[in-house]
Amino acid sequence: MADGMFIQVEVDDAVAKDKELVKKLVEVCAVDIFAQKDDGSLEIVRPNLDECVLCDLCVQAAPTGKVRVVKLYE
Amino acid sequence: MRFYEYEAKQLFRQLRMPLLKGRVAKTPAEAKTIAEEIGGPLVLKSQVLSGGRMKAGGVKFPDDPAGAEQAAKEVLALEINGHTPRGVLVEERGPVAQEYFAAVTWDGRAKAPVIIFSDMGGIDIEEVAEKHPEHVGRVHFSTIVPFNPFRAKEAISATGVSGSELNRLTPIVAALAEAFLRYDLTLAEINPLARLEDGRFLVLDGHVDMEAEARDRHAKLLDDLGIGKDETREARPPTEFEIKGAAVDATDHRGVAGNVKEFDGDLGLVIGAGGGSLTLFDAVRNHGGKPANYCEIGGNPSVQKACGLTKLILSKPGVKKIAVMMNVVSNTRVDIVARGVIKGCVESGRDPGETIAIFRIPGAWEDDGFKILEKYGVEYCDRSVSMYEAAGRAVAKMSK
Amino acid sequence: MSILINKDTTVIIQGITGREAVNLTREGLDYGTKIIGGVTPGRAGRDVYGVPVSDCVRDITDKHHVDASIVTVPPRFTRDAVFEAIEAGIKLIVIVTERIPRREVAEMVELASLRGARIIGPNCLGVLSPDEAKCGGLGGPAVNVRRAFKKGPIGVLSRSGGMTTEIANTLTAAGLGQSTAVSIGGDAIIGATYAELMPLFEADPETKAIAIYSEPGGRMEAELADWITVNKSRLPVVAFMAGRFMDEMPGMRFGHAGTIVEGKADTTADKIERMKAAGISVAERIEDIPALVKERLEKAGH
Numbered sequence: 001m002a003d004g005m006f007i008q009v010e011v012d013d014a015v016a017k018d019k020e021l022v023k024k025l026v027e028v029c030a031v032d033i034f035a036q037k038d039d040g041s042l043e044i045v046r047p048n049l050d051e052c053v054l055c056d057l058c059v060q061a062a063p064t065g066k067v068r069v070v071k072l073y074e
Numbered sequence: 075m076r077f078y079e080y081e082a083k084q085l086f087r088q089l090r091m092p093l094l095k096g097r098v099a100k101t102p103a104e105a106k107t108i109a110e111e112i113g114g115p116l117v118l119k120s121q122v123l124s125g126g127r128m129k130a131g132g133v134k135f136p137d138d139p140a141g142a143e144q145a146a147k148e149v150l151a152l153e154i155n156g157h158t159p160r161g162v163l164v165e166e167r168g169p170v171a172q173e174y175f176a177a178v179t180w181d182g183r184a185k186a187p188v189i190i191f192s193d194m195g196g197i198d199i200e201e202v203a204e205k206h207p208e209h210v211g212r213v214h215f216s217t218i219v220p221f222n223p224f225r226a227k228e229a230i231s232a233t234g235v236s237g238s239e240l241n242r243l244t245p246i247v248a249a250l251a252e253a254f255l256r257y258d259l260t261l262a263e264i265n266p267l268a269r270l271e272d273g274r275f276l277v278l279d280g281h282v283d284m285e286a287e288a289r290d291r292h293a294k295l296l297d298d299l300g301i302g303k304d305e306t307r308e309a310r311p312p313t314e315f316e317i318k319g320a321a322v323d324a325t326d327h328r329g330v331a332g333n334v335k336e337f338d339g340d341l342g343l344v345i346g347a348g349g350g351s352l353t354l355f356d357a358v359r360n361h362g363g364k365p366a367n368y369c370e371i372g373g374n375p376s377v378q379k380a381c382g383l384t385k386l387i388l389s390k391p392g393v394k395k396i397a398v399m400m401n402v403v404s405n406t407r408v409d410i411v412a413r414g415v416i417k418g419c420v421e422s423g424r425d426p427g428e429t430i431a432i433f434r435i436p437g438a439w440e441d442d443g444f445k446i447l448e449k450y451g452v453e454y455c456d457r458s459v460s461m462y463e464a465a466g467r468a469v470a471k472m473s474k
Numbered sequence: 475m476s477i478l479i480n481k482d483t484t485v486i487i488q489g490i491t492g493r494e495a496v497n498l499t500r501e502g503l504d505y506g507t508k509i510i511g512g513v514t515p516g517r518a519g520r521d522v523y524g525v526p527v528s529d530c531v532r533d534i535t536d537k538h539h540v541d542a543s544i545v546t547v548p549p550r551f552t553r554d555a556v557f558e559a560i561e562a563g564i565k566l567i568v569i570v571t572e573r574i575p576r577r578e579v580a581e582m583v584e585l586a587s588l589r590g591a592r593i594i595g596p597n598c599l600g601v602l603s604p605d606e607a608k609c610g611g612l613g614g615p616a617v618n619v620r621r622a623f624k625k626g627p628i629g630v631l632s633r634s635g636g637m638t639t640e641i642a643n644t645l646t647a648a649g650l651g652q653s654t655a656v657s658i659g660g661d662a663i664i665g666a667t668y669a670e671l672m673p674l675f676e677a678d679p680e681t682k683a684i685a686i687y688s689e690p691g692g693r694m695e696a697e698l699a700d701w702i703t704v705n706k707s708r709l710p711v712v713a714f715m716a717g718r719f720m721d722e723m724p725g726m727r728f729g730h731a732g733t734i735v736e737g738k739a740d741t742t743a744d745k746i747e748r749m750k751a752a753g754i755s756v757a758e759r760i761e762d763i764p765a766l767v768k769e770r771l772e773k774a775g776h
Contacts, residue, residue: 005420006413006446031376050377050413054442073446180576182732183693185583185663200737217580258575260662287549287731288575309725333728348660348729349634352689352717353760355728359719368728372636401640402622404599404614405497437639438614457622457643460761 004049008070009033009058015066016042025067028057075284075307078121080163081299082280085257086264088298089249092276096165105146108164109139115167116142119279120149122157123307130154135167156310168276173266175199176247178254186214189251191229191243195266209233221255223248242275243267257295258288315390319369322382329375329406331383339364341431341472342387342396344380344415347372350401350461357465358397363472366393374406380414381421388422388429395431397468402457408435408443416450427451431471434464476603476654477629477674477681478566478594479507483607484540486564487512488531488555489547490522494570497611498544499523504616507607510538513555531562542566544600544609552596553578560591568609569595569665572731579663586665593665597731599635599657602642612657613639626651627776628767629675629709631668632687633660633694633730634716640760641685641714648764653681660730667694669701675709682776683767686713686754688745690720691733695745699752710770711754712763718742 015021019040026034031051035043058067077085080098087093095112098121099105109116120132127133132154134145142164149162173195181188191211194202203210211232215225226247230240246267254262261283268278289296289303296303306312312320319334330347341363345354351370358365367387371380387396398415400406412433419426433447436457447454455464479485485502489495490512499522502509509525511534518529528534531543543559545552545567552571559567560582567586574596586593594601600610604625612635613619622643628650632638635657642655656671658664668686675681688695695713702711720728721741727734738744746756755766 005417050417053407053410071442071445073442073449180580180663182662183667183697185580187577187580216584217577218584255577258577260576285575285577287573288577291575308727309723335726335728347634347636348733349632349637349687349689349716350640352634352720352729352733353637353640353714356716356718357759370729401634401636402643403636404618404639405611438618458647460644460759461640462759462761 082282106143109142177263329373361469363469384418403437431468572597598659624651627682630655662732668698
């Protein structure tokens with residue numbers, strides 16, 4: 001879990017360790033919120049969180065409910 | 075993007091136009107050396123991007139190298155309309171029999187380039203056109219049919235010039251028109267174009283403007299002329315604040331937060347887009363507000379860019395509050411701008427609710443934007459409040 | 475009725491796979507625009523929201539009648555794209571791209587006039603006929619367009635894309651719909667000026683008045699004033715003039731590329747005077763436009 005001022009992204013552990021899924025998350029995000037560590041696991045790029053455009057592509061890329069984008073202003 | 079006279083003349087020299095002997099000097103000693111090479115009466119001209127050089131004392135007429143050195147010292151130290159001279163142009167001086175005017179520019183109404191020629195050079199062409207229209211020739215030419223010199227001939231002939239004068243002037247004016255097209259110029263002017271008493275035709279002074287949008291297409295020419303990539307060449311040199319504004323806009327390629335211009339007021343403006351900024355700047359001034367800056371945001375800038383712009387404006391001494399306003403937006407997102415300006419306030423150590431006098435950006439993603447603004451206690455309004463009224467609310471808060 | 479485009483207008487998008495173009499395509503389709511094809515060289519066979527992509531404009535015009543093309547390619551490739559569209563016989567070309575040097579704009583406009591085509595832009599958000607179609611980013615996503623634009627009797631012409639929507643929104647809120655809104659572009663040389671679009675509105679029986687957004691620089695307002703005077707236009711015109719502060723700052727560029735005060739004729743004061751002399755009502759504020767339009771409509775007996 002990691003949060004910005006306005007947007008928080010939560011990724012379940014199982015997803016964060018799944019190399020293929022992480023690769024997919026990196027690909028779909030237009031504002032580079034996701035990165036892949038050397039061991040293939042997920043790294044959330046904190047400075048980019050607030051750039052999230054709420055496109056939901058990351059949410060759709062993972063099994064239902066495993067990636068959650070939370071608006072911290074609601 | 076305006077050229078200095080010596081750069082314009084360098085371009086004219088490449089085009090094989092007849093020029094006076096001489097070149098630019100950066101120091102009085104250099105001016106003396108050039109004067110010795112020329113060996114005769116001289117003209118020294120301040121190299122500034124401003125009109126009114128003669129009136130300001132930026133043009134001198136020494137007779138010898140010693141005089142040239144002294145005159146160069148004075149000219150180089152003289153600031154003209156806020157511009158420091160880049161150098162001093164040292165040229166030979168010869169007796170002039172007649173002065174002509176030749177220019178090529180765009181006619182936005184005809185959507186074509188136009189050659190303007192007059193046999194009454196040296197004075198304001200607008201004035202000549204008004205008082206002596208028969209002495210001004212205007213000829214439009216095609217941008218897709220190759221240029222031919224007869225167009226220049228027609229413009230010159232229209233003023234009644236004939237004989238050998240016509241035949242000697244035509245190639246000079248034709249070269250000007252060809253250069254105008256080849257180098258994406260917006261103005262190529264020779265004034266005066268002189269006939270000396272010895273019969274020679276010479277370019278005495280020139281004014282060249284290149285389209286800013288075409289700069290990178292003519293990198294070689296600009297490099298040859300020694301024009302730096304970061305020289306803006308606007309009516310006044312950019313301030314440090316404006317240079318920082320350009321740096322904010324360059325942080326990423328998403329959207330625009332640019333054209334930052336500095337003013338001396340206390341109300342910072344985060345406004346957009348092109349037309350909206352003009353409308354809002356007028357509105358703030360109409361309400362008696364004092365803008366600290368002008369800017370244009372648009373094209374859906376990143377949170378980072380809106381944040382950077384906000385921080386820059388808040389860093390300016392004397393800025394009490396900022397107003398964040400745009401016309402109804404289509405592709406710029408309300409929520410993204412809201413995030414950016416709030417973040418900018420917080421990172422500047424300011425309370426967004428206190429610092430943002432008003433937020434008036436209706437349109438795309440406004441529901442999310444308004445929720446963000448509510449959370450941080452920022453006063454906002456939707457499209458039912460006009461741009462003018464929003465500006466009024468911001469100004470009213472400044473006097474509290 | 476509308477001018478330039480309606481629900482039957484067939485449209486292609488040149489540069490359709492670009493980031494902005496993808497948005498334009500989705501917005502246009504959502505609004506009911508007949509976008510029948512797109513062009514990106516080397517990408518034939520792909521599709522964008524179901525719109526087939528071709529390599530050449532001819533590949534589309536050989537099979538279909540194409541009324542209009544929206545050009546949104548980088549500045550360096552714009553002239554080539556526009557020439558391709560004109561030579562393929564397309565008669566309406568909307569150029570969205572900005573930062574094109576004047577020489578190239580003049581070349582495109584000259585060829586268009588030789589071939590009987592019309593260019594809107596460059597540096598514009600396009601054309602929108604409410605409830606019919608939209609060509610370009612004007613108004614944004616369809617849901618936003620429906621909030622700001624309604625069908626009705628007012629023609630809108632604006633040198634600013636954003637202010638086109640602001641004015642339409644103000645008119646809509648006051649119960650005045652629009653026949654067609656045209657963002658004509660902010661450059662010094664553009665394909666279609668106010669005066670060149672007036673005859674189209676003049677010929678449209680459902681257009682009853684015109685609202686205009688204007689700013690410093692150029693001779694477009696003088697041209698409009700002359701047109702109205704010479705043609706004794708039936709249409710009342712209400713104009714808003716932005717950038718009045720620029721009269722005090724000659725040589726400085728604000729706003730669009732064409733917005734600079736170089737001589738007296740570029741100032742807002744001079745433009746306002748000319749427009750008033752031609753019978754154009756000049757609004758002090760955007761929100762004054764609807765009342766002025768209604769007043770002029772009443773006087774005209776509508």
